[in-house]
Amino acid sequence: MTFDDFRREVRAELGDDLSGATPDSVREFVARWQQSSLGQSTRETPLRLDEPLGNYASIVRNFYRRVLDANADEAAIALWLATAEMLFNAVDDNPPPTNGDDPEE
Numbered sequence: 001m002t003f004d005d006f007r008r009e010v011r012a013e014l015g016d017d018l019s020g021a022t023p024d025s026v027r028e029f030v031a032r033w034q035q036s037s038l039g040q041s042t043r044e045t046p047l048r049l050d051e052p053l054g055n056y057a058s059i060v061r062n063f064y065r066r067v068l069d070a071n072a073d074e075a076a077i078a079l080w081l082a083t084a085e086m087l088f089n090a091v092d093d094n095p096p097p098t099n100g101d102d103p104e105e
Contacts, residue, residue, distance in 0.1 A: 003073045026088040
C-alpha cells in the first residue's frame with residue numbers, strides 16, 4: 001500500500017482534518033489496521049509475535065531497525081501508526097484549565 005492510499009483511509013475514518021481523532025477512535029483504527037495488515041480478520045488464530053526476548057529498549061530498537069529496512073511508504077505508515085497510537089493515548093480528553101477555571105485554585 002502506498003502512503004497516499006493510507007492517507008485516504010485515515011481521512012475516511014478520522015475526517016479530513018482528523019476532527020474524529022480521539023484516543024478511542026485512533027486506538028480502534030490502529031488495531032483494525034494492524035489486524036488487517038497481519039491478514040487476520042478474527043482472533044481465532046493466535047497472534048504470533050516474532051519479537052526477540054529482551055527489554056523494552058531492545059524492542060524499540062528492533063522496530064526502528066525494521067522501519068529503516070522498509071520501503072518509504074511502509075516506513076511512513078508504520079511510524080504514523082506508532083506515533084498516533086502513542087500520542088493519542090497520552091491525550092487527556094479534558095482541556096487544561098484556563099484563567100481561574102482551575103478547580104484547585
